[in-house]
Amino acid sequence: MMEKAFTYMLKDSMLKEKALCYFVLAFGVDYxxxxxxxxxxxxxxxxxxxxxxxxALILYIPFYGYLVACIKAIMEQDDNIVLPLLNFGKxxxxxxxxxxxxxxxxxxxxxxxxxVIVVPIALMSVGYTILGxxxxxxxxxxxxxxxxxxxxxxxxxxxxxxxxxxxxSFCRFIRATKLxxxxxxxxxxxxxxxxxxxxxxxxxxxxxxxFAWNIPVMIxxxxxxxxxxxxxxxxxxxxxAKCVDYRLIEE
Numbered sequence: 001m002m003e004k005a006f007t008y009m010l011k012d013s014m015l016k017e018k019a020l021c022y023f024v025l026a027f028g029v030d031y032x033x034x035x036x037x038x039x040x041x042x043x044x045x046x047x048x049x050x051x052x053x054x055x056a057l058i059l060y061i062p063f064y065g066y067l068v069a070c071i072k073a074i075m076e077q078d079d080n081i082v083l084p085l086l087n088f089g090k091x092x093x094x095x096x097x098x099x100x101x102x103x104x105x106x107x108x109x110x111x112x113x114x115x116v117i118v119v120p121i122a123l124m125s126v127g128y129t130i131l132g133x134x135x136x137x138x139x140x141x142x143x144x145x146x147x148x149x150x151x152x153x154x155x156x157x158x159x160x161x162x163x164x165x166x167x168x169s170f171c172r173f174i175r176a177t178k179l180x181x182x183x184x185x186x187x188x189x190x191x192x193x194x195x196x197x198x199x200x201x202x203x204x205x206x207x208x209x210x211f212a213w214n215i216p217v218m219i220x221x222x223x224x225x226x227x228x229x230x231x232x233x234x235x236x237x238x239x240x241a242k243c244v245d246y247r248l249i250e251e
Contacts, residue, residue, distance in 0.1 A: 002193055005238040012083050019230050021086040022066055026233075027226035029063050032056035034209065034218045062088055065095025070237035072162040075246040083234065094165070098158075101167040109150070113143045155191060155240045156180055162241075163249045179244040190243035194236060201232055 009015055036052030039045075066084075069091050073084045116139040124132030156176040161169035180187045208221040 002189070002239070005193075005235050005242075008081050008238055009083060009234045011080055014085075015083070018083050018085060019234075022233060023226050023230045025059060025063055025066070025086070026229040027222050029056055029059045030205075030225040030229070031218060031222035032059065034222060037209070038215075038218060061095035061099060062086070062091040063095065064098050065091030065093065067233055067237060068094045068098055068158070068162050070233065071158065071241045074238055074241035075159065075162065081238075097165065097167050098161065101161070101170045104167075105150070105170055109146060113146070116142055151195070152191065153180075155194060155243050156187065158240055159244055159246070160249055163246065175249075179248055182245055182248060183243075187243050190239050194239050194243075197232060197236060197239075201228060204228060 012018065032052050033056045036049055036056065039049045039052060066086055069084045069087075074081055117136065120132040120135035120139055122132075123135065153173060153176050156179050157170050157172065159179075160172055160175065161167075205225055208225055
């Protein structure tokens with residue numbers, strides 16, 4: 001299955017057109033982020049910095065929305081997979097729901113993390129040192145466990161969201177657990193490959209951002225990043241879509 005993730009898209013007769021549309025979108029996102037950082041590092045007016053990041057955020061919505069649309073299309077097909085066209089309106093709605101759900105979950109995790117860490121610190125400050133230290137260690141372990149749990153469940157939760165379109169899909173941990181248990185080896189192999197690709201892309205993007213010292217260099221770096229993102233979106237879409245049995249996901 002993993003090998004097919006890197007080649008299946010070649011059977012799509014309109015791959016060039018679809019890839020080009022996503023490439024342009026990915027280039028816009030990456031370039032605007034680099035431009036915003038360039039403005040910030042060179043003391044440009046605040047309005048330039050804000051505009052760059054706001055437009056980048058707007059493009060980020062269909063950027064992730066197309067990922068979800070690809071996952072949904074791949075889950076519903078077996079062989080000779082036809083990738084979806086980049087419908088800006090549809091992918092914008094998908095992406096908006098996806099990013100809002102991620103932001104809400106991230107905010108909840110942040111609030112819970114702050115609370116469970118602040119309480120033991122407060123106890124230590126009023127004299128309950130031993131109890132505070134014990135609770136602090138437990139709080140740190142809880143936060144680490146929560147982060148790992150969210151990372152492990154992310155692919156299957158995205159699959160559930162792709163099928164249902166509901167933001168509450170990201171809270172369906174019981175259903176997600178049942179799906180993982182149905183094909184555990186397949187799921188965790190997919191997870192490892194997905195995490196590995198994400199780490200490699202992250203390193204490449206970080207290195208590329210270090211050389212963004214002028215406009216021509218930024219454009220070159222964004223072209224490379226966009227090409228990589230275009231290939232990666234098709235690969236990761238397949239890996240996520242095939243990590244669980246689509247037929248077992250309830251509406």
